[in-house]
Amino acid sequence: MHTHEQFMHRALFIAQKGLPAAMPNPSVGAVIVHKDTIIGEGATSAFGGSHAEVNAINSVKNKELLKESTLYVTLEPCSHYGKTPPCADLIVKMQIPNVVIGCVDPYKEVAGKGIEKLKNAGVHVIVGVLEKKCIDSNQRFFTFIQKKRPYIILKWATSADGFVAPLEKNEQKPIWISNHYSRQLTHKWRSEEMAILVGTRTVLDDNPSLTTRDFIGKNPVRIYIDANHKIDASFAITNSASKTICLCAEFPLHPQDKIIYKKIDFKDLPAEVNSICVEENIQSIIIEGGTHTLQQFIDAASWDEARVFKSDVVLKEGVKAPELKKAVSIRVTTIQNDFLTFYTPSK
Ligand code: AOF
Numbered sequence: 001m002h003t004h005e006q007f008m009h010r011a012l013f014i015a016q017k018g019l020p021a022a023m024p025n026p027s028v029g030a031v032i033v034h035k036d037t038i039i040g041e042g043a044t045s046a047f048g049g050s051h052a053e054v055n056a057i058n059s060v061k062n063k064e065l066l067k068e069s070t071l072y073v074t075l076e077p078c079s080h081y082g083k084t085p086p087c088a089d090l091i092v093k094m095q096i097p098n099v100v101i102g103c104v105d106p107y108k109e110v111a112g113k114g115i116e117k118l119k120n121a122g123v124h125v126i127v128g129v130l131e132k133k134c135i136d137s138n139q140r141f142f143t144f145i146q147k148k149r150p151y152i153i154l155k156w157a158t159s160a161d162g163f164v165a166p167l168e169k170n171e172q173k174p175i176w177i178s179n180h181y182s183r184q185l186t187h188k189w190r191s192e193e194m195a196i197l198v199g200t201r202t203v204l205d206d207n208p209s210l211t212t213r214d215f216i217g218k219n220p221v222r223i224y225i226d227a228n229h230k231i232d233a234s235f236a237i238t239n240s241a242s243k244t245i246c247l248c249a250e251f252p253l254h255p256q257d258k259i260i261y262k263k264i265d266f267k268d269l270p271a272e273v274n275s276i277c278v279e280e281n282i283q284s285i286i287i288e289g290g291t292h293t294l295q296q297f298i299d300a301a302s303w304d305e306a307r308v309f310k311s312d313v314v315l316k317e318g319v320k321a322p323e324l325k326k327a328v329s330i331r332v333t334t335i336q337n338d339f340l341t342f343y344t345p346s347k
């Protein structure tokens with residue numbers, strides 16, 4: 001006989017398939033077990049599509065077996081009419097007698113009501129199997145609801161001697177700090193988050209397009225800081241590759257097409273960015289520079305992960321890298337000649 005934990009592990013594995021396409025919805029995994037054998041599985045479809053439970057139930061050939069089955073699901077089945085009808089109602093309708101749930105859905109429309117619905121209909125419910133792993137599998141969604149801010153990833157690359165850029169830019173001979181594979185990985189990371197943020201200097205110096213062009217995936221929403229409108233339509237960030245938000249001190253006299261302008265007072269940049277993300281339902285953000293912008297999020301302790309490349313390029317002088325505070329390194333790996341370290345805030 002298998003344990004509840006073993007089937008929940010399988011559900012967690014399936015849930016991974018749903019990200020990032022399901023965002024801003026959480027990605028859930030569901031497994032249906034009849035007499036110790038898996039007879040159906042499903043993950044959350046792309047945003048707006050069907051939920052994991054629906055996909056799992058649809059995958060079961062002999063629906064009669066559902067009446068003697070257990071449904072394992074990483075997140076509490078929903079109880080509300082959103083873009084899709086309530087999963088709890090479907091479970092009751094299909095007469096599934098047992099439901100094992102990883103964690104409670106923090107979304108206010110659900111938040112325990114799905115469990116209540118099932119119990120009221122006589123379904124036997126167990127809650128909290130591999131709870132922490134299930135919460136972590138949707139850390140963007142949980143952070144957004146519980147902390148009322150996006151999940152924040154900081155990313156930068158330093159030279160061997162700790163600089164993120166040379167002091168003077170040489171247009172003819174631009175210096176690349178991290179290698180090609182690290183850059184490709186960065187593009188994959190961009191495709192996994194809902195937005196990307198950079199400061200003014202980064203746009204002026206690097207003219208980045210902030211797309212995922214080196215990797216197959218969706219471009220995140222671009223957010224750039226331009227308090228005094230120094231960034232004109234000649235910069236790549238203003239092209240139409242993706243939705244773009246400009247954070248400024250005053251609305252421009254001559255707004256550029258398709259750019260969404262948000263006026264902020266720059267007293268507390270992290271708090272202001274976070275509240276704009278809440279307004280726009282942006283549940284995760286990767287901040288790629290520069291040092292000044294990154295440091296503000298570090299100093300405000302408003303971050304969840306830092307991903308730092310260190311290359312073997314020596315610059316001798318340059319723009320100093322951000323200084324991480326209250327951080328622990330959780331993983332170190334190499335990408336050819338680059339070192340990549342992952343940090344999280346220390347408790
Ligand atoms: C589930 N199973 O696979 C997911 C759930 O607008 P909707 O109908 O797609 O509902 C979105 C909400 O449903 C989302 O905020 C979260 O609370 C829950 N997600 N629930 O039963 C799933 N992805």
Ligand code: ZN
Nearest residue numbers: 051077078087
């Ligand atoms: Zn649902």
